[in-house]
Amino acid sequence: MPYYAVRTGRSTGVFSNWYSYFTRIIVHRSECEAMVKGFSGAQYKKFSTYTDALQFVDMKASTCARKQTKNSNMSDLPVVYTDGACVGPNSLRQAGYGVYWGPSDPRLVHPTIFFTVLSNVSERLSGEQTNNRAEIEAAITAARQAKEAGIPRIVIATDSKFTQQCATEWGPVWEKNGWRLFDGKPVKLREPVERLLKATRDSGVEVSWVTVSVYLLIPARPVDMSSAQILTIVTKPTTPFEDQKPGTSGLRKPTKTFQQPNYTENFIQATLNAALKDVLAGPQPVRLVLGGDGRFFLRDCLERIILPICAANGISEVLVGQGGILSTPAASCVIRKYSLQGGILLTASHNPGGPDADFGIKYNCENGGPSPEKVTNAIFTESKGITEYKTLSTPLNLNLDEIGSTEFQLNNGKTFRVSVISSVKDYSQYIVTLFDFDAIKRLLSCGCGHAPLKLRVSGLYGVTGPYIKELLCRQLGVPPECAVKAEPLEDFGKGHPDPNLTYAADLVQAVVQDPSISLAAAFDGDGDRNMIIGRNGFFVSPCDSLAVIADNTDAIKYFRETGVHGCARSMPTSRALDR
Structure with a gap:
């Protein structure tokens, strides 16, 4: 698909034969040409990729970006475009914001995650409806998405100099002064600016800023x-x-x-x-x-x-x-x-x-x-x-x-x-940060020099079924047939979603009958309790389960990185943890 970049004209932006990324309306090529035909000093060019067209439109912004980074190559960083808007009279204001990562940017796929968590955003603003709040919310959303994806550095391109100054100049000064202006009055936008500082300064994501003169409205999923x-x-x-x-x-x-x-x-x-x-x-x-x-x-x-x-x-x-x-x-x-x-x-x-x-x-x-x-x-x-x-x-x-x-x-x-x-x-994104999925994959396959570890996991027709399928089957490669009773049902299949030897007896029996199953587990209705079964139907009591975890914290990524600050057990439980 060809892209037509208009840097100087009646309207500026990136156009295709049928869609205007600037105006969000359907346009024909002849209408795109109308943006420049007869316009003195018009600058425009045809490109084969949207990214190249966008760079042409934002040439001045890109120049500014290069000046900001003396010791780094900003062109290697993901550039995210943010925008906010507010329309209507005071009593009926409606504000919204957008975040645009691009139609297809391979730099956005991070090697440590299993699926892309970045997506273009087009949302209505909650709370007070103002343009500045919408602009700030867009930048916060972009930085949050980058953190969730594990991307350490990004460039935020925005037409809001106000947002950039809140993040880099005014916000830190207000914070130092107890969120008071020079005349002693409180900062009205303290709440969103505090969140902006947290997202762009304190989150671990290094943010560079580029001010652009072109509005880039986002062709993403709209809010109903x-x-x-x-x-x-x-x-x-x-x-x-x-x-x-x-x-x-x-x-x-x-x-x-x-x-x-x-x-x-x-x-x-x-x-x-x-x-x-x-x-x-x-x-x-x-x-x-x-x-x-x-x-x-x-x-x-x-x-x-x-x-x-x-x-x-x-x-x-x-x-x-x-x-x-x-x-x-x-x-x-x-x-x-x-x-x-x-x-x-x-x-x-x-x-x-x-x-x-x-x-x-x-x-x-x-x-x-x-x-x-x-x-x-x-x-x-x-x-x-x-x-x-x-x-x-x-x-x-x-x-x-x-x-x-x-x-x-x-x-x-x-x-x-x-x-x-x-x-x-x-939840899956979070779990990936707690456990070493590569090591678990090797254990489940034959990557550790032994036969593949065979699992059988039951959701008891409760809430955990979709989580089991995502984490174990899709991400760790466990065969789908190892996930049983993994569809949430209103009546839990007319059973008790209680993971014990009585209500999960069929799981225990399956392990007894199949010696190749190394480990089985079942979860209760809402997913906060489980039962562990070892080879040949051996029942691992919750007390022993906790003791085993405590004895092997060095094998768990989260505990290995953060340390263990203590364990607790209730009075009637066994003393396995104490030992």
Whole structure:
């Protein structure tokens, strides 16, 4: 495909026969020519690649970039283009931002990861709708993507001199002065500028800046703007239920109990009141993650109850695991990775699922861990005195199976975003940093001078199936037939997703019958407990499992790099760890 670069003309940018990367409209070649025909001093050229065309358009910017790097070759670095925009009158402003890595740049594939994590971004801005905030958010996103991909150095090309100066000049000075201006007034954009400094200065990614004069709008996946309909927040009266006392693992009851009118609504409202009251009253955006173990009532609960209540209560954005699937370990990962305020998980762990079985809800805090007792006690107190809850008058138009973002306009002038994410991808990226996958691959194959290590791993039809397939089968090369019961089912295949010798007896029997299986494992419904089986059906107790890990920390990449600061066991467990 030919690319037409216009550096000087009626409009500047890169055009093809059919698509304008500058205007984002369909254009014919004759219309591209109209940008330069008859224009005095026009500069344009045809190129066979988009990258070459882009370099021609940005010649001045490239010259500036070379001046900035006396001792390095910036042309060898990935260049990412960022932009922000804001339109509309003050009361109806709509801001968005974009990040563009290019149509195909081999420098973006990093050798230490198993799949490309960089992608072009086109998103609506959450929170206050301003152009400067959008420009800053674009730069933050680019730096974060580079860090996740393990890329140590990048060039951010932006038309926002303000963003560049916030990152390199003004921001550090404001930080040194306690986030005060020279006249003593507070810095209005402290929150996004702090995140910008963290992303571009403190994250380990070395960022060089180039100011460009050309707007490069990003031809990436758009945000679905559901702005045709403004959703109305309503307050509904209710009466308390006296049995909503959660434990560390949340509230677990029969499914039919949660399906009672207002029962789940009350508990979700009480949870938001207790866990997020202070931050919801503040100026900063509040973001949560939602999902669960795939059991019956999960999707209905998410779509009909929890998401509308979150929107009505001022949550800015909710990240939802694709299809509602979100293991407890993955939830912890997502909360910490995206700096969320917390997460609501729909799981009853190893309890059976279905209309006549059990359901559960638990809240995880901003550190990714379960709620401490003071939070669960506060939730219970709120639940006993609740008289109303906030929700929306109409349901949200969502597809939880499709990755992407949907923005909803509310009648209070605010927006609510739902972003469907791949929690499997996020979790897998994290796990790759903790373990030596190359060494594990050699162990599973015959690279260590022995027969291949054969595994059999059961998800017990719980949430872990997709994670097993991604990590073990796709990334480590374990044959697909070694992953059993790896499809999340609403009723867990009419079984107990409890990894023990009773409810995973078929796994033990399979190991006994097949001496070639070296190791087997099973996981509970939400993926935070497991059972290990050795050769010939040998059961490895959890106590022994921990002791073995503690005795071999030097074989685990994370512990080898960071060290071990201690281990803990509960009183009734065995003393294997002590030895």
